[in-house]
Amino acid sequence: MSSSSGRSTGKGPLGRLADFFDDRTGYRALVHEALFERVPGGARWRYVWGSTLVFAFLTQVITGLFLWANYAPSAQTAWESVYFIQHQMTGGWLLRGIHHVMAQMMVVLLALHLLQVVIDGAYRAPREVNFWLGLVLMMLVLGMALTGYLLPWDQKGYWATIVATNLAGIVPFVGPSLQQLVVGGPDYGHHTLTRFFALHAGFLPATLVLLLVLHLALFRKHGLHAKQPLRKPDAMFWPDQVLKDAVAMLAVMAVVLGVILVPAVRTMLAGGQVEWGDLGAELGAPADPSESYAAARPEWYFLFLFQFLKVFEGWGATGEFLGAIVVPGLIMGVMFLMPIIGRWNLGHRFNVAFTLGIVAGAGLLTALALNEDYCSLWIDKASLADAATLHAETGGDPGKIAAALGGDPAKIATMRRKLAKLEAYRNSAAFLAASRQAEVEAARAVQLAGRPERIPPTGALDLVRRDPQTRGPRLFGLLEGKDCASCHAHVDPQAAGAADALAGTSAANLHGFGTAAWVRGLLDPKRVAGPEYFGNTAHKDGDMVQYVRDEMADPEKWKPAEIEAVAVALAAEAGLADASATPQQIEQGRALIASDERCGSCHNFRDNGTGLGTAPDLTGWGGREWLAGIIANPAHERFYGDRNDRMPAFEKLLSAEQIGLLADWLRGDWYRPSSTRPSP
């Protein structure tokens, strides 16, 4: 392929240009060297895995660099910049989706490449060093997967990383220092992100490229390890094997695109509108160290390790050391020894069996992990009803259970199995509920970040923490039935099951508090002493209940239109009046409330002169300030004074900001996007 100057006669300008460069670089020889490699026995599909891995890595480099152009690693900007890529930038969802899915694809391709090399015995002399390089490359890829998971700084990545780095911390002697170095200090924050980012996009890929070059150079030096027997005559790498490689690469990319786009196609077929930002990689709610995250799981390809740790449950730190470090270390050790072990025929069989065993074991552990998390979807809950009853009655005490079953060993054994299944069911149901909750919170965080005023400089977590819609129910204790919810219901009275929810309460139902509908119920003689209002309180025979039942029930004294006017005026006081409320109606209501012959006989209202202490002040009733005030201290003379029935002064338990959030939530005062997209 050597060329000489002066050869250019009779060639077009392109040919002459090519000659010019070849003379000075010798690129033709290089290209020839790269492409015209002999493939013994002809091109085969089983040789494509290495090339697809290189392609997958190339894809990660390309998409990673473009992501880098828009990513800002810090605790106040990581989630925010990823949100911006995913939901605001054109094509950002596709870019991030490819990076995310290809990362998983790479793990699959790694496994296939490794399997093929081991099964074909391609690690044997003289290819030992290249096999070792391959194993190091594999660890680098897994390291990049692990570090990349944190970078969006969402709940999922954050908690998974806490677990991973804590496991690194249990390495003897150097563990704590190692952990602190990786985390960038004693706590997780800016430097955790900058360091993980430097690892993910700098140290690890740079090392990988270096070793990949060596890996490929050694591969070319030794030539392709042909699978015996050779089926066909030898062929050339170009174009025969390159064609197969290229088709495989395209297939890999098609699978990646398929994973990203199939949900969109489904939505389109169902006639829905595709939200492009929801495609590809998910983005959880911003990382929040103060909120527990029961849906924390590693990425699926690390699930087997996660499950493997459970094998050592009950062994304490020793178990974790064994499960997270010793056993995986031993397995890697055996893999590094494979070229030596494989010198003997039996050794090669051992290697194949060992590798297949590891893959099968990892598969089994992954299946077990998935089963633990999802089994409530297929376990028949009805079949466990007796176990649930027995568990509730005995508190799970083995002695009591045995006694309840009459000491029959067969029955006890069956029941024990059922109780174990019940526990699995409950754990799974709790995980799935947490996952659903995580999805709701993620969607809400995205919704909040999409407000026209965008994310405050303090970050999206601040935005989420100040969101009444998601924080209100937590502060209220709605799900667990604690705090406010230990006395108050918050249930739509028209909803199915409302009666049950109301039966166990000891204070008013606060659903819709501040609206005219809520006041109408209060002023309804049939409902005022029911569980929705004063029925389960010390006020059930109080002056208000008596007044509503005696006076307001009498149409001579209170015309229905007047009651309606009072309801409307109070809702207006709360700032929650219906659109149908007229100014005249509100004025009429205000006059009735102020009148010392009506509400004003007990209640202070604006400047009606009744004064505080006899009944709650109705000035600004149901407004944010009023609600925050009664939550802070219901026994204040402005509210119930010394007639306050059991409600604690929450100013001693909650911050002013938390009380404000509760008030906003009760009033339904939170950000709603103007788009047609339904709120989560």
Added chain:
Amino acid sequence: MAHHEQPGRRGFLAKVLAVTCGGLAVLVPVGAGVWAFLDPLRRRGAGSRLIPVTELAAIPDDGVPRRFAVIAERKDAWTGHAAEPIGAVWLRREQGSGAVQALSATCPHAGCSVDMAPGGGCFRCPCHNSQFTFSGAIVPPSPSPRAMDELECQVGKDGAVAVHWQKFRAGVAAKVAQS
């Protein structure tokens, strides 16, 4: 060595197919990357905004310009700043005059921040030494292609001074507003 190049059409077809498949596969990540990379091209600035800057009383009527920060809402990719300095203006008032002249402090040459010349008496840009009179006209020799950018200024009845804040393209002779 059983070396034989693929002869004829079959070999050619394999080469074309290999290049096509490989090219398509690589084109996907490149395309997605470029698509997202071009996103800034479709973003627009805030345009012209009337922003209150100061009170008339804060601008002495001695013909000497005073510098004031322009504070307004600013959006920076994902972050929304409620009120942040987004630039500066030089405001000047002649003796006894209620009218205010407003000049953008951004140099029309290359966008540096124009300052008062060390000795006073005129404006000077510290980057490339463009000089301007207090009314914004170029003092030759100056590299700036045009005079300082004057901004429309409103003085309210209550004495509030507001400017129509606007950015202009740097380095060109014409005063072209940036969108």
